[in-house]
Amino acid sequence: IQLAVRWGKIDMLRVLLKHDRSQGYVINRKNGYPLLLSAAHRGHVAVAREIIKYCPDAPYCKKDGWTCLHKAVKSGNMEFVEFILGEPRLQKLVNMRSSKGKTALHYAIQKCDPKIVAALLDKKIDLTILGSDGNAAAWELRDALDSAKTLNWNEVSMLMIKADPPNAKSVYNLHEEAKEKLINASRKDARSLTQTYTSNTSLVAILIATITFAAAFTLPGGYSSDAGSQGLPIMARNVAFKAFLISDTLAMCASLAVAFICIIARWEDLDFLLYYRSFTKKLMWFAYMATTTAFATGLYTVLAPRLLWLAVGICSVAVLVPILTKVLGEWPVLKLRIRLGQAFKSEFLDMV
Structure with a gap:
């Protein structure tokens, strides 16, 4: 059997x-x-x-x-x-309780499995039960500090704060302890982290700069060959064309700025890396949105006179691309926010 x-x-x-x-x-x-x-x-x-x-x-x-x-x-x-x-x-x-005085919840938290933790918390579980070491279930998070950068660890932390408010301070203290531990580890590896981030960021920045620079000299509609206006853009008076020029210029300038910031990056300074990541991330998003805007307005300039429906459709798609990128890139966090509702703590994700 x-x-x-x-x-x-x-x-x-x-x-x-x-x-x-x-x-x-x-x-x-x-x-x-x-x-x-x-x-x-x-x-x-x-x-x-x-x-x-x-x-x-x-x-x-x-x-x-x-x-x-x-x-x-x-x-x-x-x-x-x-x-x-x-x-x-x-x-x-x-x-x-097991021989160590631990309930299933202790082991679920130790394993950082939010689904199992949530399922156990839905039942009439006694959160006051202490293990043989005298610790409540929430303190099992300490044994899993190596996973503190994961969404699972942070989701379990939020679940325990919601389920056991009297011990919320302990969970916050564990979060601070994990954060300090990660910062100290990152300081030792600041050079490698900076090099990795600058390499990836500069590659994308240079790509955007190249695209927008080339677009500036292949203007939509081309150049006039008429006497008196020879060499001037044909669509110069078009509003969409002006929007194209502005967005293309902004995208190129922003991406070039990011590329050159990579050159002056301070390899050994973690604080600079954190500032650099925050600043360049904003600039890259700006460059990304400006590039899609330039693409949309450039095609709109050419297509609108004869194919207005297609021009509008292309503009709509171009506008949606950055939004979809943001949603897809942060979908795990968005799902977590929806799942936890008011129990969601955005500050817990600083380490992720």
């Missing part, structure tokens, strides 16, 4: 339990796992349902208190966790 559980052979398990229900109470001699714990390890929800169906009081933990919920959380089996939380006969496992 242990092999049937291990490999998820539901039909075989059903036959064995129908024949002899006492087999549902078998304990593995090697690791002390009851069948439910073995199923949790493998994430076999259907197997666990069959065991509960034929053996409602089947053992669910080892002698040391390690339950199938602990195992499911530790293994990251979200589906099995949901099964346990939805099974009335197993919901008591939520507040059961």
Whole structure:
């Protein structure tokens, strides 16, 4: 029967339990796992349902208190966790403690799994339970400080602040500790970080500068060859053409500024890097939007007299591109903001 559980052979398990229900109470001699714990390890929800169906009081933990919920959380089996939380006969496992005095929530936080943490917090879980080390569940975040730059760590932090307001100060302190640790680590590697960022940024900046510079000498509509206005832009009086010239100039100037800032970057100074990132990011976004505007207005100048619908369509797409870029680039953060609502703490994402 242990092999049937291990490999998820539901039909075989059903036959064995129908024949002899006492087999549902078998304990593995090697690791002390009851069948439910073995199923949790493998994430076999259907197997666990069959065991509960034929053996409602089947053992669910080892002698040391390690339950199938602990195992499911530790293994990251979200589906099995949901099964346990939805099974009335197993919901008591939520507040059961392991040999280290820790509940499933302790291990979920330690693992930085926001989905499991949120699922556990939805149940009547006792947040006052302390581990053998005297720490509440929220303090498990300290053991996961190496993951402090991830969205998962920060989402778990926000969830715990919302669920356990009395311990919110502790979570904020952990956040500050993680931030200080990351800053100190970054100072040691400031040269490498600056070099990487300046290389990537300057490449994009030079590309935009090249495009906009070339566009300035291949004006939409071309140049006039008429006497008296020879060499002048044909569309010089067009409003869209003027918008093209302005946006193209702004895009080129902004991107050139970024490219030359890369040259004067101070390689060893982390504070400069942080300032540099903030400043150049704004300039690059400005250059990006100005470039798309120049592209749209340039085509509008040429197409509008005969194909107005197409010109308007191109302008609309060009306007939407920076917006879509922003949304797609920050979609994980936006999803987190929507999911957490008022519990979202934007300051927690400074490290991400």
